[in-house]
Amino acid sequence: MTNLDTTALETFGQSAHRVTVETDVGAIAGFLREVFGVKMTAYLAKVADPKTVARWIAGDQHPRPNAESRLRVAFQVFQFLQQCDGPHTVRAWFVGMNPELGDVAPVRAIREGLSQEVMVAAKTFAAGG
Numbered sequence: 001m002t003n004l005d006t007t008a009l010e011t012f013g014q015s016a017h018r019v020t021v022e023t024d025v026g027a028i029a030g031f032l033r034e035v036f037g038v039k040m041t042a043y044l045a046k047v048a049d050p051k052t053v054a055r056w057i058a059g060d061q062h063p064r065p066n067a068e069s070r071l072r073v074a075f076q077v078f079q080f081l082q083q084c085d086g087p088h089t090v091r092a093w094f095v096g097m098n099p100e101l102g103d104v105a106p107v108r109a110i111r112e113g114l115s116q117e118v119m120v121a122a123k124t125f126a127a128g129g
Contacts, residue, residue, distance in 0.1 A: 012126065016080035025068050028075045029056040035078065035091055036107070044107045045070050073115040077106070077122045084126045093125060100124050 032041045042050040045067040055061035081090040097103040100121035
């Protein structure tokens with residue numbers, strides 16, 4: 001991890017936002033399944049049946065708005081952090097206890113609807129905190 005200035009963080013944030021809004025939710029679900037596995041992707045989207053994730057990826061079903069929002073938040077934060085750290089570090093950041101989130105894992109915080117708090121924690125981490 002490197003210490004980044006405010007301008008770099010803003011650029012990374014804008015880039016992550018753009019790719020998130022331009023990416024189909026099925027592709028986002030597929031990306032998250034590759035990174036986290038199907039069970040954790042279902043967990044963060046707050047769906048009981050992991051098979052639902054496969055249906056989203058195949059385009060057979062569309063996630064409900066709250067589930068789609070959680071998927072997009074996780075994807076955007078991952079895209080943001082991936083610009084300054086490797087995928088293994090970013091994955092570990094998502095699943096580990098995070099002091100910025102009261103020692104709650106970011107994946108759980110996203111599930112609980114704490115999207116803004118997770119992005120703030122990601123920016124703090126990227127800035128070297």
